[in-house]
Amino acid sequence: MTDDVDATAPLIKLTDVGKRYGNVIALRGVSLSVAGGEVTCVLGDNGAGKSTLIKIVSGVHRPDEGSFEVGGEPVSFASPRDALSRGIATVYQDLAVVPLMPVWRNFFLGSERRRGFGRIDVGFMRRTTKSELLEMGIDLRDVDQPIGTLSGGERQCVAIARAVYFGAKVLILDEPTAALGVKQAGVVLRYIVQARERGLGVIFITHNPHHAYPVGDRFLILNRGRSVGYHDKRDITRDQLTALMAGGTELEQLAHELETVSAGAARELTEEAKDLGVTPTDD
Amino acid sequence: MAQIIDVDGDAAGAAAEGPSGGGAGGADERVAARSPLRQALGRPELGALIGAIALFVFFSLTADAFLRTSSFATVLYSSSTFGIMAVAVALLMIGGEFDLSAGVMVTSASLVAALVSYQLTLNLWVGVAISLVVTLGIGFLNGLLYVKTGLPSFIITLGTFFMLRGLNLGVTKATTGDVATNSVADMDGFEQAKTVFAAQPEIFGVNIYITVFWWLAFIVVATWLLLRTRVGNWIFAVGGAASSARAVGVPVTRTKIGLFMGVAFAAWFSGMHLLFAFPSVQSGEGVGNEFGYIICAVIGGCLLTGGYGSAIGAAIGAFIYGMANKGIVYAGWNPDWFYFFLGVLLLIATIVNLVVRRRAETAT
Numbered sequence: 001m002t003d004d005v006d007a008t009a010p011l012i013k014l015t016d017v018g019k020r021y022g023n024v025i026a027l028r029g030v031s032l033s034v035a036g037g038e039v040t041c042v043l044g045d046n047g048a049g050k051s052t053l054i055k056i057v058s059g060v061h062r063p064d065e066g067s068f069e070v071g072g073e074p075v076s077f078a079s080p081r082d083a084l085s086r087g088i089a090t091v092y093q094d095l096a097v098v099p100l101m102p103v104w105r106n107f108f109l110g111s112e113r114r115r116g117f118g119r120i121d122v123g124f125m126r127r128t129t130k131s132e133l134l135e136m137g138i139d140l141r142d143v144d145q146p147i148g149t150l151s152g153g154e155r156q157c158v159a160i161a162r163a164v165y166f167g168a169k170v171l172i173l174d175e176p177t178a179a180l181g182v183k184q185a186g187v188v189l190r191y192i193v194q195a196r197e198r199g200l201g202v203i204f205i206t207h208n209p210h211h212a213y214p215v216g217d218r219f220l221i222l223n224r225g226r227s228v229g230y231h232d233k234r235d236i237t238r239d240q241l242t243a244l245m246a247g248g249t250e251l252e253q254l255a256h257e258l259e260t261v262s263a264g265a266a267r268e269l270t271e272e273a274k275d276l277g278v279t280p281t282d283d
Numbered sequence: 284m285a286q287i288i289d290v291d292g293d294a295a296g297a298a299a300e301g302p303s304g305g306g307a308g309g310a311d312e313r314v315a316a317r318s319p320l321r322q323a324l325g326r327p328e329l330g331a332l333i334g335a336i337a338l339f340v341f342f343s344l345t346a347d348a349f350l351r352t353s354s355f356a357t358v359l360y361s362s363s364t365f366g367i368m369a370v371a372v373a374l375l376m377i378g379g380e381f382d383l384s385a386g387v388m389v390t391s392a393s394l395v396a397a398l399v400s401y402q403l404t405l406n407l408w409v410g411v412a413i414s415l416v417v418t419l420g421i422g423f424l425n426g427l428l429y430v431k432t433g434l435p436s437f438i439i440t441l442g443t444f445f446m447l448r449g450l451n452l453g454v455t456k457a458t459t460g461d462v463a464t465n466s467v468a469d470m471d472g473f474e475q476a477k478t479v480f481a482a483q484p485e486i487f488g489v490n491i492y493i494t495v496f497w498w499l500a501f502i503v504v505a506t507w508l509l510l511r512t513r514v515g516n517w518i519f520a521v522g523g524a525a526s527s528a529r530a531v532g533v534p535v536t537r538t539k540i541g542l543f544m545g546v547a548f549a550a551w552f553s554g555m556h557l558l559f560a561f562p563s564v565q566s567g568e569g570v571g572n573e574f575g576y577i578i579c580a581v582i583g584g585c586l587l588t589g590g591y592g593s594a595i596g597a598a599i600g601a602f603i604y605g606m607a608n609k610g611i612v613y614a615g616w617n618p619d620w621f622y623f624f625l626g627v628l629l630l631i632a633t634i635v636n637l638v639v640r641r642r643a644e645t646a647t
Contacts, residue, residue, distance in 0.1 A: 096527040112513040120512060
């Protein structure tokens with residue numbers, strides 16, 4: 001899957017990046033690169049440093065250590081607007097949409113197309129919204145419906161389509177599947193693949209290895225602010241990824257704790273851990 | 284909710300089986316499948332329109348004098364004086380804010396023009412211009428206080444409401460020794476200004492105040508602004524979800540301040556009408572009208588939470604207000620009942636709007 005990626009400078013390259021808030025070290029020694037037409041998944045549990053990492057890439061924070069290059073050039077963003085002007089767009093969990101407004105108004109909100117005298121080009125914006133969404137595979141009945149009436153997955157997709165239309169080269173998706181059901185998550189994953197096929201670089205933040213594995217080309221696993229693994233897809237299986245994510249030893253510890261409460265659940269968990277190849281021997 | 288959408292692919296397979304049926308066809312067929320009735324149900328002004336028609340029929344049947352052209356001109360005039368303010372207040376409410384100082388601000392505007400012109404013996408047009416600057420300044424201050432403190436606009440404008448109310452009375456008494464200003468009817472520029480703000484051209488044999496036409500102009504401009512300009516997009520966005528709007532680059536603070544100044548502009552205009560229609564200004568006037576404007580906007584479909592509503596709806600709301608106000612008189616009832624009537628109308632309209640909006644959002 002990664003074979004068709006070209007060998008020129010990656011769109012984004014982080015080398016040994018670190019960030020501290022006061023005396024708390026949020027991130028240390030993390031490296032990451034994203035090329036066009038490639039999906040890099042960042043996995044980690046809550047508090048692993050995922051948010052800090054995106055905030056650095058999207059221009060909210062500056063890294064304290066390490067280097068940050070965009071298209072081979074070292075950069076230092078002062079604000080998210082700087083990042084945006086370099087083609088790095090972030091789709092946050094709350095999506096930045098206004099629920100009661102029509103889909104097309106949301107699509108162009110803040111970047112309305114005008115025809116002089118402050119007049120907006122309604123026809124153009126309606127058509128463009130429809131065709132852009134169609135290209136992403138969303139066939140909307142009516143772009144005039146309030147965006148709040150769309151499902152969570154579709155709203156995600158509108159936000160993604162908006163970022164792509166306004167010139168994003170790199171998309172950062174912050175837990176786009178976290179609040180979604182199985183089917184809806186599937187829809188979003190398909191759009192991630194579509195964005196990749198359009199040649200965009202995608203950074204996909206998630207804590208679900210089952211969502212990450214099918215679409216990802218590379219996987220960065222974070223734990224407590226450190227990288228615990230950075231692998232190409234061909235070097236890692238889904239089970240190994242899950243095991244790295246879950247942290248084998250922690251899973252085993254949980255099994256022990258549960259044993260005092262419910263022997264059945266603990267046995268199941270132990271089995272699971274064994275299947276994943278993270279438990280050395282039977283206890 | 285999800286059934287409105289139809290995404291190609293099995294993920295949303297169930298969507299094709301929505302109540303309107305025929306979901307499997309091409310996009311254009313499905314758009315046509317949405318009936319005009321359903322589209323009408325999605326309009327914010329629908330509830331108000333039904334209410335206006337019902338009220339019109341009601342008063343036509345119960346009050347003989349109601350259908351006379353002269354009566355209708357009076358109803359329209361009453362509607363217009365509230366309607367001009369209601370349109371601006373509706374924009375502000377769509378933008379998610381309140382202005383409780385709007386009622387007394389009208390009085391302040393006419394007092395400023397009257398006192399400045401009279402005390403300094405200036406041409407009235409100078410007073411009119413100074414009044415515009417002062418009133419816009421009050422609106423700007425309302426907006427600035429809101430933006431800087433982050434307090435609810437309800438509280439901030441409640442404060443300016445009391446301040447203006449006190450200033451109106453205090454300054455007038457201090458300068459004229461009376462609660463009303465001296466008449467400006469014989470001053471330079473009065474006749475000219477009267478033709479602009481308070482003329483009564485004869486149409487179909489009745490004299491209609493020019494405010495009716497100004498009201499229509501306000502409706503047209505506000506509607507165009509809301510639906511066809513970038514600023515309109517921003518107004519809906521700052522009222523619907525201010526943080527999202529900020530995230531995509533909408534200038535939230537400028538938009539909000541602008542909306543407060545829009546109300547101030549309408550207040551200035553209404554104040555000028557008062558001054559040139561009734562040349563001696565009563566400084567205690569205007570108290571309580573702010574709720575009238577809000578009621579007009581809400582009857583017209585504006586949500587109290589912001590992000591939804593229309594200028595046309597607010598205009599229809601003002602028309603309902605005018606009909607109820609004058610209709611009760613024509614029906615020969617005690618005008619005290621007007622407020623009871625208004626309360627009932629407000630409740631009914633709000634409930635109708637709620638139901639209409641829910642249906643429009645969940646069914647297709």
